[in-house]
Amino acid sequence: MTIVELKDVTKEYGKGVRAVDALSIKVKKNEFFSLLGPSGCGKTTTLRMIAGFVNPDQGDIFIDGEKVNHLPPYKRKTSMVFQNYALFPHMNVYENVAFGLKMRRLQRNQVIERVRQALELVKLSGYEDRYPRQLSGGQQQRVAIARSLVINPSVILMDEPLSNLDAKLRQQMRTELKQLQEQIGTTVVYVTHDQGEALALSDRIAVLNEGRVEQVGSPVEIYQNPSSRFVAAFIGQLNIFQGKVRSILSGEIEVVTEMGFNLLVPFREGLSKNEVAFVAVRPEGINFAEGKSPFLKNTLKGRIMHVSYLGSSIQYLCDVMGKEISVLSHSRRGTPIYRPGDSVLLNFEPSECMILR
Amino acid sequence: MKLLTSSKRFAGFFLLLPALVLFILFFIIPTLILLSNSLFHFVPGGGIERTLTIENFLKFVKEPRYYGILFKTIWISLVVVVSSLIIGYPVAYFLARTRSRLRILWMTMLLMPILIGPVIRAYGWQVILGNVGLINTLLIKLHFIQEPIKLMFTSFGVIIALTQVVVVLMILPIMSVLKKIEPSLEEAAQDLGANKIKTFIQITLPLSLPGIAAGSSLAFALSLSAFVVPELIGGAVIGMMGVEAVKQIMSFLNWPFGAAISTILVLFTLVIMYFYEKLLYRTQMYSSEFK
Numbered sequence: 001m002t003i004v005e006l007k008d009v010t011k012e013y014g015k016g017v018r019a020v021d022a023l024s025i026k027v028k029k030n031e032f033f034s035l036l037g038p039s040g041c042g043k044t045t046t047l048r049m050i051a052g053f054v055n056p057d058q059g060d061i062f063i064d065g066e067k068v069n070h071l072p073p074y075k076r077k078t079s080m081v082f083q084n085y086a087l088f089p090h091m092n093v094y095e096n097v098a099f100g101l102k103m104r105r106l107q108r109n110q111v112i113e114r115v116r117q118a119l120e121l122v123k124l125s126g127y128e129d130r131y132p133r134q135l136s137g138g139q140q141q142r143v144a145i146a147r148s149l150v151i152n153p154s155v156i157l158m159d160e161p162l163s164n165l166d167a168k169l170r171q172q173m174r175t176e177l178k179q180l181q182e183q184i185g186t187t188v189v190y191v192t193h194d195q196g197e198a199l200a201l202s203d204r205i206a207v208l209n210e211g212r213v214e215q216v217g218s219p220v221e222i223y224q225n226p227s228s229r230f231v232a233a234f235i236g237q238l239n240i241f242q243g244k245v246r247s248i249l250s251g252e253i254e255v256v257t258e259m260g261f262n263l264l265v266p267f268r269e270g271l272s273k274n275e276v277a278f279v280a281v282r283p284e285g286i287n288f289a290e291g292k293s294p295f296l297k298n299t300l301k302g303r304i305m306h307v308s309y310l311g312s313s314i315q316y317l318c319d320v321m322g323k324e325i326s327v328l329s330h331s332r333r334g335t336p337i338y339r340p341g342d343s344v345l346l347n348f349e350p351s352e353c354m355i356l357r
Numbered sequence: 358m359k360l361l362t363s364s365k366r367f368a369g370f371f372l373l374l375p376a377l378v379l380f381i382l383f384f385i386i387p388t389l390i391l392l393s394n395s396l397f398h399f400v401p402g403g404g405i406e407r408t409l410t411i412e413n414f415l416k417f418v419k420e421p422r423y424y425g426i427l428f429k430t431i432w433i434s435l436v437v438v439v440s441s442l443i444i445g446y447p448v449a450y451f452l453a454r455t456r457s458r459l460r461i462l463w464m465t466m467l468l469m470p471i472l473i474g475p476v477i478r479a480y481g482w483q484v485i486l487g488n489v490g491l492i493n494t495l496l497i498k499l500h501f502i503q504e505p506i507k508l509m510f511t512s513f514g515v516i517i518a519l520t521q522v523v524v525v526l527m528i529l530p531i532m533s534v535l536k537k538i539e540p541s542l543e544e545a546a547q548d549l550g551a552n553k554i555k556t557f558i559q560i561t562l563p564l565s566l567p568g569i570a571a572g573s574s575l576a577f578a579l580s581l582s583a584f585v586v587p588e589l590i591g592g593a594v595i596g597m598m599g600v601e602a603v604k605q606i607m608s609f610l611n612w613p614f615g616a617a618i619s620t621i622l623v624l625f626t627l628v629i630m631y632f633y634e635k636l637l638y639r640t641q642m643y644s645s646e647f648k
Contacts (some may be wrong), residue, residue: 051543074548086545090563099559100549151549 001029002062003187004050004155007340009059011045011211019045021211022059027155027189032181034198037208038234043191046208047157050189052076064154074103077154081161085134085144093119093143094128100151118150121180138169145180155187160198173199195235199223207231222254229356232280239286239325240356241279245271252350255279264297265353278356283315283328285352288338289345299347302327304338318346392623395616405612413617423601427621430598435582436647437519438527440472444520445527445572449551450561452528453535471525479589482518486590515591526579527572534568536560567637574633577631578626598622 004027011020020042025031035043048054049061052073061068068076079100087096097118101111116271119125122142132140141161148156162170162177178201181188192198198205199219207214207222209228215227226232229240243257248271255263255277263279271277289299302325314337316327327346329335338344395413398406417423452463470478483489486508493505508514538561546556584599591597596604598618606615 051544051548053548073544073551074550074552078548080545080548082541082545084539084541086539086541088546088560089544099546099551103550103555147545147549 002026003029003031003064004033004189005062006046006050007060007062008051009046009056009061011042011049011054012057018211020049020056023208023213024059025206025213025216027187028204030185030187032178032188032190032191032201032203034202034205035208036192036195036198036205036234037214038193040210041208042211043193043208044159047080047159047189047191050155051078051080051157055096056262071141078157079151079153080157080159080303081086081144081148083163084159085132085140085164086133087140087143087147089132091131092128093124093130093132093135096143097147097150098134098149100207104151114150115146118146121184122146127148137165138173141165141173145177149184149186153186155189156202158188158190160192160194161190163194170197177201199235207234209234224354226280226354226356229278229280231357232354237283237328239281241281241323243277243279245273245275245277248273253355254278255355259323262297263353264350266350268355271355271357274357275309280350280354280356281352283326285314286325286327286346286348288327288329289306290336298350298353299345302344302346304340304342304344307338307340309337318344320346388623391616392620394612394617395620397613399611399613402610413614414490414621416614417617417621423618424603425600426596427625428579429512429596431625432596433516433519433597434577436516437523437568437580438576439526440516441520441524441576442569442573445524446531446569448524449528449531449568450535453532463559467525467528470521475522475585476589478522479518479585480591482514482521482586486514486517509590510592510594512591512595515587515595515597518586518590519583522583522586523576523579530571530575531565531568534565534571538564570633570636574629577629579625582622 003306004025006023006025008022008024009020010018010022013019023042023046024033025033035046037043045054045243049056049315050063052068052071052075055070063077088099091099094115097115099343101114106114115128116125119127119254122145124139124142124146127135127139127143132143135143141164144161145149162173165173174197190198190201199222202219204216204218205222206216209230215222215231217225221306222231223235223288226235232238241255241257241263243255243263246254246256248254248267252264252266253267253271255265257263257279265279300320302320304316305319305324309331312331314329314331314335316329318325318327325346331337394405396411398408398410398412400406402492417427448467448569452460452467456461457463483490487493488505488507488509490508492503492508496502497505508517542560542564543556546560547553551559582599583597584603587595588603589596591600599622601613602618602622604615605611605618
């Protein structure tokens with residue numbers, strides 16, 4: 001069942017600058033849906049249009065099947081967690097969380113009970129009398145979440161809620177946020193520019209670029225089968241070889257790269273012979289083929305340029321015929337660690353390759 | 358480290374010194390001399406007998422003509438504060454929120470009146486408020502009234518003219534506080550179900566209290582000690598504290614009693630400043646800048 005639907009929504013700022021351009025998405029009930037993209041891609045504008053702070057120039061927005069285009073924010077069944085939390089500084093934690101309930105004219109004892117439950121959910125019981133300035137960033141964050149979910153919205157909108165926290169706390173809150181969402185089973189639309197966050201939290205991700213949807217899919221789909229070079233490059237690191245389709249075989253396509261060597265990639269519909277194509281390989285898809293034949297398919301000769309030991313993995317930068325290739329290998333005990341200057345053979349399975357236009 | 362901070366502190370003091378010298382030499386010392394006069398005996402005819410007495414203060418407290426002036430001054434000042442708050446707040450809100458390029462023009466228009474001398478401004482009000490002035494002529498021409506309404510030499514006239522001066526000092530602090538309120542706070546309130554009026558009452562208004570406190574106390578202190586407007590618009594009929602002090606000193610040459618009136622005025626202003634500080638502290642406790 002669809003909770004939030006955007007149909008060909010367009011928003012222009014100024015003359016002809018389209019922040020959001022004919023954007024259509026459907027968010028299902030109880031789904032954790034992320035809008036992911038670089039700054040200026042229109043993700044925050046989209047979220048603010050769902051909340052009602054910005055009106056679309058064209059297109060329609062539906063929440064719970066109801067067209068809400070010109071409904072003010074206070075009449076929409078949404079609630080937002082702001083990037084800066086936007087806690088009311090003159091109200092304590094209890095009053096902050098109770099605010100939305102009081103606006104809905106709930107009975108006093110009901111307000112007390114629901115605030116208690118909400119604070120328990122975010123593990124802040126006992127903080128009722130504190131003021132926002134007396135709380136740490138993480139605690140403020142939890143109050144903001146409690147304040148949003150206590151009014152039982154059809155959808156919770158989150159605008160980069162973790163970006164103001166330090167790295168370690170961000171990791172921890174990420175896990176808690178996901179657990180909380182699963183526990184209360186609410187629909188979340190989440191805006192972020194952090195691809196790791198989107199991959200870890202989301203049921204589905206919409207990757208936005210210049211106000212348009214590039215791809216919608218599960219984190220695995222987006223990561224493993226990006227539909228465009230933009231998506232592929234935005235999600236994770238990538239090595240890209242430009243080339244031309246040389247031959248189309250059963251199950252595989254052979255591409256000859258600019259640099260002259262051939263690469264075998266999995267078959268994909270819609271490519272014809274001599275068409276320009278891009279072959280992309282993730283750093284973790286590349287292995288060192290020590291002691292193997294250099295004539296093996298998808299094998300390149302290279303030289304190690306730079307090594308970063310990251311603990312659980314090792315990041316190598318290799319020079320392959322003047323092109324910089326990034327390789328990420330697992331670091332297990334006994335795994336040989338190459339040094340700059342070492343000659344290596346790089347090998348990757350055709351199944352690790354993505355062919356993009 | 359310590360050397361650095363102490364030398365910094367010394368530099369700070371050094372920068373303050375010229376202003377401090379001027380302030381003490383030409384403000385604090387003359388004021389103290391004037392105020393000390395209030396404790397001396399007045400010899401009719403213009404003399405001062407330098408024996409300590411509190412008779413000037415007793416005279417003020419005992420005679421209804423005098424303490425009545427204090428009450429009237431306070432009452433007029435309160436009305437001026439309230440009316441400039443009612444007129445000024447919407448203007449402050451508009452100026453804080455507008456993104457119009459005309460904002461500079463509005464600001465200039467706002468500040469213009471205080472760039473004109475107070476005497477000229479008061480004469481301007483005489484032209485507007487007089488029996489054959491702008492308001493009365495207009496109302497008679499439009500047949501709203503037959504006889505001119507008395508505006509000059511009334512409290513009402515004084516309140517109008519004082520409000521015009523003081524409203525600027527109300528607008529500026531409120532505007533600067535409103536500008537610092539995160540727009541996301543108002544958005545959050547609306548998002549949680551508060552309409553625009555509730556958002557204003559529950560969020561914007563309480564968060565702008567420091568500005569209201571600053572503006573009100575400035576406006577109140579200025580109205581209390583006003584001289585030019587009550588003198589030129591109110592005349593002899595509407596006595597206010599400032600007018601009375603000058604009258605005592607200049608007309609009756611009664612320096613001690615004039616000084617006593619001034620002392621009472623200064624004490625009153627200090628009390629207001631004290632409460633203002635307390636109020637400001639309380640309101641700032643939860644203001645967003647107090648993180």
